[in-house]
Amino acid sequence: MTRVVRRVLSIVAACALVLGTWTLAWAHATLVRAEPAAGSRLATSPSRVWLLFSEALEPTLAHLTLVAPDGGVRHLVAAGDPHDVHALIAPVDALAPGAYRLLWHVVSADGHPVEGSYVFTVGAPSVSRPPPAPPAAEFAPTTWGPAVLGAPLVPALLRGLGVGALMGLVGLLTLARSGRGLRLASGLAVAAFLLLALHLGAWLMNVSPQRELTGDWVTTALASGVGRVELWRTGLALLALWALGLARRPRLALAFAWGALLVSGAVGHSMAMHAAWAVPAKVLHLAAGACWLGGLLWLIVCAPLGRDGAAFVREAERVSAIALVAVVLVALSGAAQALLFLPTPIALVRSAYGAVTLAKVVGLLALAGFGAYHRFRVLPRLERDRRTGFGGALRAEVLVMAVVILLGGLLAYIPPPAAPGAHAASTSAD
Numbered sequence: 001m002t003r004v005v006r007r008v009l010s011i012v013a014a015c016a017l018v019l020g021t022w023t024l025a026w027a028h029a030t031l032v033r034a035e036p037a038a039g040s041r042l043a044t045s046p047s048r049v050w051l052l053f054s055e056a057l058e059p060t061l062a063h064l065t066l067v068a069p070d071g072g073v074r075h076l077v078a079a080g081d082p083h084d085v086h087a088l089i090a091p092v093d094a095l096a097p098g099a100y101r102l103l104w105h106v107v108s109a110d111g112h113p114v115e116g117s118y119v120f121t122v123g124a125p126s127v128s129r130p131p132p133a134p135p136a137a138e139f140a141p142t143t144w145g146p147a148v149l150g151a152p153l154v155p156a157l158l159r160g161l162g163v164g165a166l167m168g169l170v171g172l173l174t175l176a177r178s179g180r181g182l183r184l185a186s187g188l189a190v191a192a193f194l195l196l197a198l199h200l201g202a203w204l205m206n207v208s209p210q211r212e213l214t215g216d217w218v219t220t221a222l223a224s225g226v227g228r229v230e231l232w233r234t235g236l237a238l239l240a241l242w243a244l245g246l247a248r249r250p251r252l253a254l255a256f257a258w259g260a261l262l263v264s265g266a267v268g269h270s271m272a273m274h275a276a277w278a279v280p281a282k283v284l285h286l287a288a289g290a291c292w293l294g295g296l297l298w299l300i301v302c303a304p305l306g307r308d309g310a311a312f313v314r315e316a317e318r319v320s321a322i323a324l325v326a327v328v329l330v331a332l333s334g335a336a337q338a339l340l341f342l343p344t345p346i347a348l349v350r351s352a353y354g355a356v357t358l359a360k361v362v363g364l365l366a367l368a369g370f371g372a373y374h375r376f377r378v379l380p381r382l383e384r385d386r387r388t389g390f391g392g393a394l395r396a397e398v399l400v401m402a403v404v405i406l407l408g409g410l411l412a413y414i415p416p417p418a419a420p421g422a423h424a425a426s427t428s429a430d
Contacts, residue, residue, distance in 0.1 A: 029055040029108035029272075031116060038118035045095040045122050049076060049088075051104060055272050056085040058224040061107040063209045064090050069098035097123025105209045110272035111226040112415065113207045144206040149352035151413035155202040160409020162195030163264055164293075164402060166237060167286060170261050171294015172301075173254040175319065181301040182250065189241040189253065192260075196234045203230060229266050236260035261286055268412040274340045281336040288329035289405070292367075295319035295326075296398050303391040313379060320375050327368055334360065341416040351417035356407055363404035370397040 033052040036042055049064060059080030066074040074093075081087035088106070100122065105115040146153045169188040172181050204213055204221050221227045236259045244253035265283035266275075299319055302312060338348070338357055348354035374393065 029053040029057060029106055029112075029114050031104070031118075034102075034118065036120040038120065041121045043123070046092055048092055049090045049102060050081070051106075052084065052087045053106065053108070054086070056109040057088065058107045058109065058111075058226055059088060060220055060224050061207060062088050063105040064088070065103040066092070066095075067101040067103065068096075069100070095122045107207045107224070107226070108272055109225065110269050111203065111207065111230070111267065112413065113209075115209075144202070144208075144211050148410065149356065149414050151410055152202075152206050155199055155206050156410045156413045157406065158195055158199035158202050158409075159412055160406040162192055162199050162237075163261075163286070163409060164405035165192035165195055166257060166261055166264070167290035167405065168293050168297055169240065170254070170257045170287075171290040171292065172297045173250055173257065173294070174291060175294045175298050175322065176301075177315075179250070181298055182244070184297060184301055185250070185253075186245055189237075189244045189257070192257075193234070193237040193241045196237050196260075200230050200234050226267075226271075229263060229271075233260050233263045233267065236263060261290060269341055269416060270337070273416070278337060278340050281333045281340070284329055285333035285337065288326040288333065289401075292323050292326035292330065293398070293401055293405075295322050296394055296401070300391065300394050300398070303394065316374075316379055320371065320379065323371050324375075327364070327371060331364060334364070343417060347417045353411065353414045353416045356411045356414060360404055360407050360411070363400055363407065366400050367397060367404070370400070 030053060031051060032054050035048075035050040036046050049066075051064075057080065059078060062078040064076040064078045066076060068074070076090035076092065078088045078090040081089050088104075098121070099119055101117055101119050103115070103117045105113060107113050144152055144154070148156070165188050169185055169192055172185050172188065176182075176185070201213070204218055204227075205211060207221060208217055210217075222231055236256050240253045240256035240260060243249050243256055247253075262283055264286055265279050268282075270278035270282040296319070299316055302315055342348055342351075342354060342357070348358060370393065374397075378393065
């Protein structure tokens with residue numbers, strides 16, 4: 001069984017690294033139109049800057065900066081366009097003749113930061129060169145700390161671990177038939193809250209233009225739509241921990257934990273792309289996965305303590321039936337999300353997002369293989385002989401599921417590929 005686990009992990013890593021080297025255009029919020037336009041020459045000073053992006057934005061988190069020909073910097077006050085959630089407007093005071101560079105840093109509705117710049121000119125042509133571009137690329141998603149396949153590694157890992165602990169807590173409390181698993185559930189509640197709280201801090205750092213956590217920035221970010229959802233999820237995880245650890249009320253803890261898991265469906269790509277379909281699909285994906293994972297954890301808890309072989313077999317058969325339904329729901333909801341986020345079938349093998357999606361599919365197939373092995377090879381012998389290695393097989397299956405959940409955390413930060421022909425406005429014209 002250990003050899004099987006090593007092979008699965010190797011295949012998952014290979015899919016993520018090899019396929020991820022082929023990338024299409026990213027589909028985080030891209031600039032599709034601007035006034036003044038990139039490379040334009042205006043006879044008189046503009047009265048405003050208007051930017052239209054490909055995705056809905058969080059206007060309160062936008063930062064626009066205008067660099068004058070002499071290197072002077074003006075910070076523009078940006079606001080959302082009341083007529084279009086994809087656009088920003090910022091008034092501009094009178095500009096002297098010369099070339100100006102507009103720098104923008106925005107956060108889209110999926111909570112991911114993107115920045116870029118372009119140059120426009122006011123007045124007659126001159127020999128002066130435009131202000132230099134910043135050291136970063138002219139247009140790119142930005143990350144804090146190390147990145148993997150375009151995703152910030154620290155927030156992605158914290159998100160995957162936090163959501164995984166939350167899923168385990170929800171599933172275990174849902175499927176447990178006695179208080180036997182409360183110690184494990186308490187540990188999962190602590191882990192879920194701490195990891196989600198750390199993820200919230202990492203997300204705040206990742207979307208900050210200066211990569212600093214000042215009081216004003218934290219207040220502004222948490223008041224945004226994405227920030228409120230992240231805060232709700234973390235707060236509900238804290239309430240689940242309180243209900244389980246202090247109030248000793250597992251059912252109340254389960255209600256709070258389910259709330260935190262359902263809120264997770266409104267975080268990330270699902271809120272920015274086809275939300276009416278993507279959010280329910282993600283909620284179903286997480287809920288089914290939680291029941292699957294919780295069933296495995298419940299059997300691990302019961303395995304060393306269950307002396308009644310027949311009773312344990314009944315529990316195993318119950319969990320196996322739940323897992324069968326869960327795997328179908330996970331597969332269908334995952335396929336639905338892939339159809340919503342991947343513009344063409346070729347994107348599945350030509351983009352980082354598609355590569356990690358394929359790695360998750362490999363992991364799901366491995367988990368389905370574990371389930372078939374348990375149901376048709378282990379369970380028929382379990383009542384007669386408890387020495388079947390069932391506990392080790394369950395732990396191996398949980399390990400593979402943990403890898404799949406971590407890939408899901410990474411996937412939440414990897415930008416889906418843009419549709420063919422979709423491109424940003426020219427942001428590199430000097």
